[in-house]
Amino acid sequence: xxxxxILLTGADSLAGSHILNLLLSDNNSSVRAVVGSPERAYAxxxxxxxxxxxxxxxxxxxSTVPGAFDNALSDYGDPFHTVIHTVTANPSEEAxxxxxxxxxxxxxxxxxxxxxxxxxxxxxRVVIVTSxxxxxxxxxxxxxxxxxxxxxxAIHGSTVVDPEYILATSQASDNIIHDAVLRWMRESNxxxxxxxxxxxxxxxxxxGLLETSSDLIEANRRIWNICSNEHREAMExxxxxxAQFLDVRDLALASVRAAYMTHASNKRFxxxxxxxxxxxxxxxxxxxxxxxxxxRVQTNGTPAYRSFVEDPSVPFAxxxxxxxxxxxxxxxxxEQTLADTARQILDLQQRKDWRRIIQS
Numbered sequence: 001x002x003x004x005x006i007l008l009t010g011a012d013s014l015a016g017s018h019i020l021n022l023l024l025s026d027n028n029s030s031v032r033a034v035v036g037s038p039e040r041a042y043a044x045x046x047x048x049x050x051x052x053x054x055x056x057x058x059x060x061x062x063s064t065v066p067g068a069f070d071n072a073l074s075d076y077g078d079p080f081h082t083v084i085h086t087v088t089a090n091p092s093e094e095a096x097x098x099x100x101x102x103x104x105x106x107x108x109x110x111x112x113x114x115x116x117x118x119x120x121x122x123x124x125r126v127v128i129v130t131s132x133x134x135x136x137x138x139x140x141x142x143x144x145x146x147x148x149x150x151x152x153x154a155i156h157g158s159t160v161v162d163p164e165y166i167l168a169t170s171q172a173s174d175n176i177i178h179d180a181v182l183r184w185m186r187e188s189n190x191x192x193x194x195x196x197x198x199x200x201x202x203x204x205x206x207x208g209l210l211e212t213s214s215d216l217i218e219a220n221r222r223i224w225n226i227c228s229n230e231h232r233e234a235m236e237x238x239x240x241x242x243a244q245f246l247d248v249r250d251l252a253l254a255s256v257r258a259a260y261m262t263h264a265s266n267k268r269f270x271x272x273x274x275x276x277x278x279x280x281x282x283x284x285x286x287x288x289x290x291x292x293x294x295x296r297v298q299t300n301g302t303p304a305y306r307s308f309v310e311d312p313s314v315p316f317a318x319x320x321x322x323x324x325x326x327x328x329x330x331x332x333x334x335e336q337t338l339a340d341t342a343r344q345i346l347d348l349q350q351r352k353d354w355r356r357i358i359q360s
Contacts, residue, residue, distance in 0.1 A: 005030045005078055006259065007120070009058075009069065010086035012040040014217050015129055017207045018252035019084060024048060026256075032080070034072050034087075036060040047208045063087050064108045070119050079122035082259045085112060086129045101138050102173050106180045113181070117190060125265070127195045127258045128181075129251065131202050133219070135170035136240035166241035167200070171270075174198050178268060195258040196268040199251050200244030203276065204332070205340040210348040219245065219276075220341055226283050227345045229298050238276055244317075245276040247332035257326045264325050272317035273331035282338060289339055292346050 006023060010016035011033035023031045032054040035041045041055045056072045063069075073080065088105065109128065116123050178196050185194060201219045210216065216224045219239045238245075254271055258264045277285070286293045323329040332340075 003028050003030060004082055004260070005032075005075070005080045006082045006084060007032050007034065007073060007080045008084045008086070009034040009072075011035050011055075012037075012044060013086055014204070014206065014220070014248050015131075015202060015251050015255070016086045017044070018204075018248050019086070019129075019255050020044070020048075021207050022252055022256045024053075030054075030078065032056060032072065032075065034058050034069065036063070064104070064111075066111045067115060069112060070115055073115060073120040075120075080120050081122060082125045082127070083116060083120070083123055084127045084129065084255055084259055085109075086255075087112075088130060088134050098135070098138060098169070098173065101135070102176050105134075106177045109177060109181055110184050113184070113190065114188075116192065117188065121191065123192045125195065125259060126192050127197065127255055129197050129255050130174060131199045132167070132170035132174060132242055133201055133240060135173040136166050136201075136242050139166055139169060140240045163238075163241045163243055167244065170242065171198075182266075193265040195264045195266070197251070197254055197258060198268070198270050199246040200272050201239055201242045201246075201276070202248050202251060203245050203337050203341060204248035205344050210344050213348070216345075222279070223282070223338065223341050224345055226279055227286065227293060227297060227342060227349070229296070243275045244272045245334070245337070246271055246273050247337045250328065250331045254322065254326050254328055257328070261325055267321065267325060269322050269326065270317050271322055271328070273337075274334065276334055285335065285338060286342050290342060290346055292350065293342070296349075 006029055008016060008020055008023065008031055011020045012035040016033075020031065020033050023029045033044065034056055035044060036057070036059060038057055041057055045053055045055060058068050058072060073083075113126065116126065178198075181194065181196075184190075203219045203223070206215060206220075213224055213228075222239050250273065251271065254269060258267075258269070276282075283297050287297050319329075
């Protein structure tokens with residue numbers, strides 16, 4: 001199998017770090033990883049000690065600027081064949097309505113593809129990895145803190161949420177951007193094809209140990225709140241109203257397979273593992289599985305955990321297409337995702353307790 005040169009953006013994100021982990025385990029891949037700061041580059045280099053990684057920094061605040069990725073894309077001695085793009089635009093103050101947010105994201109993605117066309121002319125495939133969380137987050141609270149990590153960590157409070165409206169509007173937003181990108185590719189005769197992967201909300205463990213609770217991004221923050229009895233009013237509802245979920249490890253595997261599978265060309269994959277249970281059901285599950293959470297996690301009278309009821313109807317996802325082309329027919333269950341994530345959280349809490357004992 002020929003060696004493939006791959007550029008991965010957002011390698012310091014939850015999804016990006018798992019994608020990087022898979023790519024580094026493949027001897028047929030040579031990877032350049034783009035991260036948002038020198039500190040994160042150092043952390044990733046420290047985490048992967050098997051050798052010197054090809055890392056480059058594009059500051060988060062510059063990621064939407066035209067040409068921001070030009071230096072990362074330039075590698076004339078060993079040109080890239082494939083790009084996996086996981087960076088999502090952060091709403092600025094200019095995005096004072098959803099339409100402008102959609103336009104911002106559309107402009108950002110197309111701007112990135114224009115850079116590919118001009119700078120990395122050997123690229124033949126671009127995999128764009130997205131989730132519905134940014135749109136849902138904007139719908140819940142347009143004024144929410146705009147930094148990617150801060151926004152991902154925020155959980156809505158007493159806002160009344162209509163889950164069906166949030167899901168439908170978020171999916172429609174993603175549809176608009178996807179269609180605009182395809183239209184641009186046709187009109188510009190782009191020399192590469194495109195694979196578009198969308199997850200609803202993303203849960204799952206991090207690649208390495210949790211150092212602080214701020215490392216918990218995406219929907220994982222909800223699990224921390226349940227484990228810590230924080231934000232009780234927001235605990236029952238899923239983050240930003242989206243109950244559909246996908247384990248980050250399944251999203252990463254789908255992204256890497258999409259980079260290699262010939263038949264994935266110009267396909268769009270909507271991937272979901274089902275419905276994440278309510279907050280009280282999650283609390284009951286955690287207490288049943290981890291004795292260390294007893295006394296920490298409030299179950300509010302929820303009956304003892306037995307098993308989550310699987311919801312076979314997943315209207316968001318195209319299960320057949322994902323199974324046929326990407327070979328993904330089995331996903332991490334809610335129990336597996338919660339257990340692996342909670343295990344990291346419990347370990348972090350125990351280490352924090354131990355440090356307090358030592359300091360005292």
